[in-house]
Amino acid sequence: GLIKRVACDDGVHSVTNAACCALFPIIDDIQENLFDGGECGEEVHESLRLTFHDAIGFSKTAGGGGADGSIITFDDVETAFHANGGIDEIVNVQKPFIARHNITAGDFIQLAGAVGVSNCLGAPRLPFFLGRPTATAASPPGLVPEPFDSVDTILARFDDAGFSPVEVVWLLISHTIAAADLVDPTIPGTPFDSTPGVFDTQFFVETQLKGTLFPGTGSNEGEVQSPLAGEIRLQSDHLLARDPRTACEWQSFANNQARLQNRFIAAMQKLSVLGHDQSTLTDCSDVIPIPKPLTTQVAHFPAGLSVQDVEQACTTAAFPTLSSDPGPATSVPPVPPS
Numbered sequence: 001g002l003i004k005r006v007a008c009d010d011g012v013h014s015v016t017n018a019a020c021c022a023l024f025p026i027i028d029d030i031q032e033n034l035f036d037g038g039e040c041g042e043e044v045h046e047s048l049r050l051t052f053h054d055a056i057g058f059s060k061t062a063g064g065g066g067a068d069g070s071i072i073t074f075d076d077v078e079t080a081f082h083a084n085g086g087i088d089e090i091v092n093v094q095k096p097f098i099a100r101h102n103i104t105a106g107d108f109i110q111l112a113g114a115v116g117v118s119n120c121l122g123a124p125r126l127p128f129f130l131g132r133p134t135a136t137a138a139s140p141p142g143l144v145p146e147p148f149d150s151v152d153t154i155l156a157r158f159d160d161a162g163f164s165p166v167e168v169v170w171l172l173i174s175h176t177i178a179a180a181d182l183v184d185p186t187i188p189g190t191p192f193d194s195t196p197g198v199f200d201t202q203f204f205v206e207t208q209l210k211g212t213l214f215p216g217t218g219s220n221e222g223e224v225q226s227p228l229a230g231e232i233r234l235q236s237d238h239l240l241a242r243d244p245r246t247a248c249e250w251q252s253f254a255n256n257q258a259r260l261q262n263r264f265i266a267a268m269q270k271l272s273v274l275g276h277d278q279s280t281l282t283d284c285s286d287v288i289p290i291p292k293p294l295t296t297q298v299a300h301f302p303a304g305l306s307v308q309d310v311e312q313a314c315t316t317a318a319f320p321t322l323s324s325d326p327g328p329a330t331s332v333p334p335v336p337p338s
């Protein structure tokens with residue numbers, strides 16, 4: 001049936017819940033002044049990472065308010081956690097936006113993440129719920145996973161936050177639009193796949209390839225060899241791609257854009273309301289811009305590489321058949337700093 005929509009006072013938008021109208025000026029500000037006019041660049045990547053580092057501060061045993069904005073409200077405490085290295089930058093960039101709008105830090109962080117992702121070609125339209133109260137305490141330490149953690153440690157941490165091993169893989173779809181600044185600090189902006197500005201499946205193709213090189217100074221804590229010059233691989237991504245508990249789910253995304261989108265929606269929905277009773281929040285998903293689809297690009301092996309370079313880990317399904325890019329092996333350029 002038809003969903004009843006309400007016209008906003010701005011004379012432009014209409015929404016299902018009138019309370020969501022107030023978000024449009026905030027989204028305009030975010031797009032113009034946080035994401036440089038709607039790009040899928042460094043601030044989008046950092047803003048998506050921030051949604052996770054705020055929300056994962058949630059534990060069945062240790063406490064923590066989840067997606068409550070505590071990483072901004074109590075930034076003196078949380079940005080000092082080792083696993084939050086570099087997060088102070090996006091915290092400081094987002095703070096003035098929160099100050100000039102009537103929105104809590106918890107809501108703003110998840111709103112900016114969902115709007116940011118919508119700027120990336122091939123991304124799903126993420127849900128957004130409104131109404132997180134201001135955080136009352138900082139997250140306890142030790143809840144944010146590190147790239148040098150074992151798979152056992154990572155899966156146990158996520159289990160404690162309510163996520164199954166398969167859902168961990170879904171959350172890591174985020175690393176298709178990601179780069180590292182501090183894993184090897186000599187090469188900031190080094191991406192995890194060859195297309196950090198595109199929400200595609202290349203991350204799942206490229207993390208399954210045999211690692212052959214370090215893009216910078218060599219082995220750093222949490223880093224293993226990658227298959228491409230200019231690309232960095234986290235030890236955690238490498239191990240999750242090869243562990244019997246997660247390898248088949250990992251491979252399932254290597255050439256399935258629809259599944260990639262659909263599972264990321266489910267995972268981010270859950271992450272973004274962690275610590276809240278969803279029935280106390282207002283569904284404002286219809287304020288999130290509709291992303292542009294990927295039209296031409298399909299999953300492929302980077303030039304010079306092929307199925308011969310795949311380290312097959314899933315034992316119940318074959319790696320998808322993909323073509324290799326023509327030409328000599330190329331280098332992945334860094335994500336430009338903002």
Ligand code: HEM
Nearest residue numbers: 045046048049052145146147171174178179180181182183
């Ligand atoms: C096992 C879990 C995870 C580990 C160990 C991990 C680790 C990391 C590390 C080490 C970086 C690079 C930081 C830097 O040096 O600048 C990074 C970047 C990133 N992570 Fe994760 N991550 C995990 C899960 C997630 C999740 C669940 C999300 C979001 C839902 C996420 C989103 C991102 C994004 C978007 C970036 C790129 C930031 C940028 O380009 O500036 N990560 N992650």
Ligand SMILES: [Ca+2]
Nearest residue numbers: 176195198200
């Ligand atoms: Ca990508």
Ligand SMILES: [Mn+2]
Nearest residue numbers: 046179180181
């Ligand atoms: Mn960065």
